[in-house]
Structures are given as structure tokens and as C-alpha cells.
Amino acid sequence: MPWRSTLRDTARWNPTAATGRRGAARERRSGSPRLATARYVPARTANLRSVTTTPAPVTLHDVTRAFEEIYPPAWAADWDAVGLVCGDPAQQVRRILFAVDPVAAVVDEAAAWGADLIITHHPLLLRGVTSVAATTPKGRLVHRLISSGIALYTAHTNADTAAPGVSDALAAAVGLDGDLRPLDPDPTDAEGRRGIGRIGTLPRPMALREFAAQAAAGLPGTAVGIRVSGDLDRQVRTVAVSGGAGDSLLGAARAAGVDVYLTSDLRHHPASEFAEHDDTALIDTAHFASEWPWLADGAARLRSALGGERANVETRVSTTVTDAWSQTF
Incomplete structure (x- = not known):
């Protein structure tokens, strides 16, 4: 059994308090939809009356x-x-x-x-x-x-593969800082920015227990919460994330030498074998929550x-x- 700990709290999740840490988090903090308003500009006619400009309809x-x-x-x-x-x-x-x-x-x-x-x-x-x-x-x-x-x-x-894309947003939500690189790069991208998953670092080393709690707080709550495999007191800093089902990238996480791999839908046998033979900790989140x-x-x-x-x-x-x-x- 690879899972040592589970964090679950569906009642706590409030999108207005979810901790998306980039500029896009403003969307979650907004309690009501943003309303477009007409913009008034001076008329160019001789009588100088004001006119209202209405944005063109969007199809x-x-x-x-x-x-x-x-x-x-x-x-x-x-x-x-x-x-x-x-x-x-x-x-x-x-x-x-x-x-x-x-x-x-x-x-x-x-x-x-x-x-x-x-x-x-x-x-x-x-x-x-x-x-x-x-x-x-x-x-x-x-x-x-x-x-x-x-x-x-x-x-x-x-x-998923876009830069920024799904895993960039996931990395921000769980607290990764600084530059990110693909876990599984897209070979067609000459710049090496696109690909599945991201690798990044935390602002400071922290115990796996603390990072797991931070990740749980940054993601929407679900019935299954998150599952953790590894020594909860171990210090971690380098993290790989992949939104959605990610056990196909366990090998990539191993090759990258990260301290933690956070993803979703990890199956028993791949997770068990990984936990048995690798030092990298695993965090398994709900598929919905990671995306x-x-x-x-x-x-x-x-x-x-x-x-x-x-x-x-x-x-x-x-x-x-x-x-x-x-x-x-």
C-alpha cells in the first residue's frame, strides 16, 4: 500500500479563497462576473455632444x-x-x-x-x-x-501541452516558484517550452507534510482529497506536476530526480513499485482538482x-x- 497519508476537506473549498498564485487568480477571487461597460468619448461633430460607443458584438x-x-x-x-x-x-x-x-x-x-x-x-x-x-x-x-x-x-x-497551460496553472496553485520546464517536452517545440507536466521549485525547502497541506489548500476540495506516499518529515524542494492522469510519466519524474511528483489517477501497481524503489515522494490528487x-x-x-x-x-x-x-x- 503506497499511500501513507490522506488529506481531504471538501467543505473548506471556496473558489474565492483558492490560492491560484498568478494573475489569473483574479478570476477566482471575483465574487461576481465582470461587466463590460460602454465607454464615452467626445463627439467629433461641431456641436460637441457626447456619444456612447458600444463594443461590437462578438460571435x-x-x-x-x-x-x-x-x-x-x-x-x-x-x-x-x-x-x-x-x-x-x-x-x-x-x-x-x-x-x-x-x-x-x-x-x-x-x-x-x-x-x-x-x-x-x-x-x-x-x-x-x-x-x-x-x-x-x-x-x-x-x-x-x-x-x-x-x-x-x-x-x-x-x-495540456501549451506554455503556459494546464500544468503551469497547477504548479502555481500548489506553490511552485520561478521558472518552469516541461516534464515531458514536446519534440516539435524548438524553444523547449511546451510539453506535458512541469518541473519547478518551492520558494524554500519544507517538509513533505507541509507541502502536501499547502497543495491541498491550493486545490479545490473533493471527496477523495489528496494521497501522499513518502516520509512526511523529509525535506523537499524540487517538484514535478502533471495535471490529469500522470502515472505514464513516473519514469520521467524518476529521470528528473525531483523530490516530489504530484499528479492524478495513480494506479496501485505503478505507484507501489515507484514508492518501493525510488526516493521521490508521490502526491495523488483528484483528476478534476489538478485541472x-x-x-x-x-x-x-x-x-x-x-x-x-x-x-x-x-x-x-x-x-x-x-x-x-x-x-x-
């Missing part, structure tokens, strides 16, 4: 084009399914909800807020289907989205690409916990 095409400049679909793995799932490119977009998973509870949240678009990290249709009839779970979701006028867009492994910090960063970058305050678009990060596990006993 779904405008949004997807801007987002794909930040997270190009070409960066996605060949097995992945990213991009626009449903929606009319000509439809106007005023409100965009960012979420990890395209599930019914997120669609409920989007509809209640009046969102025109949901951008999720995980694909709805990752594997091929032969029907989207409303008699199927995914079909019901597609029908509801279309009937509600809500478009759906996915950025998955292209957001949630990216939402605010993606939202902030999209807003900037659309013109910031000048764009007539609001973004919001979903606070619906969509982790697969709802309870532990």
Missing part, C-alpha cells in the same frame, strides 16, 4: 478563432477530440462559462447564468458515437445545449485576446465540483 467564430490562437488544435494528441462540439459560428456570445467537464450539472449552471458558450477541458465526444439521440446520455446533453442556445467547445491535450486551476488562466487569456475590458464578453469559472467520486466511507 462564436470570433471566440473560437481567438482561443485557437492561444491553444492551437494542432497541438492536441492525435487520439484527442478538441474544438467546437456544437453551436452556430455566427451566433453572438456574451457570456462564457469555463468548466473541467461537460456534464449535466455544468449545463445547469451555464443555463442559470445565461451563458452562450461553455468551454471545457474534457471532451464530450472523445470516442466515436453512432447516435446523439436524446435517448442517450450524451445525446440528451447535446440536445439540451442546442435547444438552450449554448455552444460547447473543448481544449484538452492542446491546453481546475487552468480554467481561470484560460479565461483570462481569452478575455485579453478578445480585447479585455473593451470586449462585450463576460467569463466565469464554474464552481461545480465534477470529480467522478462524490463520497468516501
Whole structure:
């Protein structure tokens, strides 16, 4: 049994207090959506009357084009399914909800807020289907989205490998400082910045116990919390992180010689063998929790690409916990 300790506290998580440590954390600290306002400028006519300038409407095409400049679909793995799932490119977009998973509870949240678009990290249709009839779970979701006028867009492994991307946001959330480098570099990136996972350092050495508590505080609470393997009193400083399922990168973490590897969905046998033969400690988080910090960063970058305050678009990060596990006993 590789896991020595578990930290779990779903009640404590409040997105307004979550500790995303970069500029994108402002999205989480905002208790209400940011409202675009008209900007008044002096008229150039002879009577010098004031006129109101209204930002031009933003279409779904405008949004997807801007987002794909930040997270190009070409960066996605060949097995992945990213991009626009449903929606009319000509439809106007005023409100965009960012979420990890395209599930019914997120669609409920989007509809209640009046969102025109949901951008999720995980694909709805990752594997091929032969029907989207409303008699199927995914079909019901597609029908509801279309009937509600809500478009759906996915950025998955292209957001994972981007720099900055999913693991950069995770690194910031758990307290890594300074420059980051990829754990598994993308060989097509000549600059060596893109890739899966990140390696960085803590501002100071600390006990594994303290770092685990810091990571738990920086991530959204889930029923499973986080699991820790290793000597809790050992001093650690160099850390590798990878948002989402990461046991395929255990070898990369070993080769990097980091003190701790933090990721999600670690299976028993790979984790047990790693803990038996390696000095690197392991921290296993909920899959949802490890990818949630990216939402605010993606939202902030999209807003900037659309013109910031000048764009007539609001973004919001979903606070619906969509982790697969709802309870532990």
C-alpha cells in the first residue's frame, strides 16, 4: 500500500479563497462576473455632444478563432477530440462559462447564468458515437445545449501541452516558484517550452507534510482529497506536476530526480513499485482538482485576446465540483 497519508476537506473549498498564485487568480477571487461597460468619448461633430460607443458584438467564430490562437488544435494528441462540439459560428456570445467537464450539472449552471458558450477541458465526444439521440446520455446533453442556445467547445491535450497551460496553472496553485520546464517536452517545440507536466521549485525547502497541506489548500476540495506516499518529515524542494492522469510519466519524474511528483489517477501497481524503489515522494490528487486551476488562466487569456475590458464578453469559472467520486466511507 503506497499511500501513507490522506488529506481531504471538501467543505473548506471556496473558489474565492483558492490560492491560484498568478494573475489569473483574479478570476477566482471575483465574487461576481465582470461587466463590460460602454465607454464615452467626445463627439467629433461641431456641436460637441457626447456619444456612447458600444463594443461590437462578438460571435462564436470570433471566440473560437481567438482561443485557437492561444491553444492551437494542432497541438492536441492525435487520439484527442478538441474544438467546437456544437453551436452556430455566427451566433453572438456574451457570456462564457469555463468548466473541467461537460456534464449535466455544468449545463445547469451555464443555463442559470445565461451563458452562450461553455468551454471545457474534457471532451464530450472523445470516442466515436453512432447516435446523439436524446435517448442517450450524451445525446440528451447535446440536445439540451442546442435547444438552450449554448455552444460547447473543448481544449484538452492542446491546453495540456501549451506554455503556459494546464500544468503551469497547477504548479502555481500548489506553490511552485520561478521558472518552469516541461516534464515531458514536446519534440516539435524548438524553444523547449511546451510539453506535458512541469518541473519547478518551492520558494524554500519544507517538509513533505507541509507541502502536501499547502497543495491541498491550493486545490479545490473533493471527496477523495489528496494521497501522499513518502516520509512526511523529509525535506523537499524540487517538484514535478502533471495535471490529469500522470502515472505514464513516473519514469520521467524518476529521470528528473525531483523530490516530489504530484499528479492524478495513480494506479496501485505503478505507484507501489515507484514508492518501493525510488526516493521521490508521490502526491495523488483528484483528476478534476489538478485541472481546475487552468480554467481561470484560460479565461483570462481569452478575455485579453478578445480585447479585455473593451470586449462585450463576460467569463466565469464554474464552481461545480465534477470529480467522478462524490463520497468516501
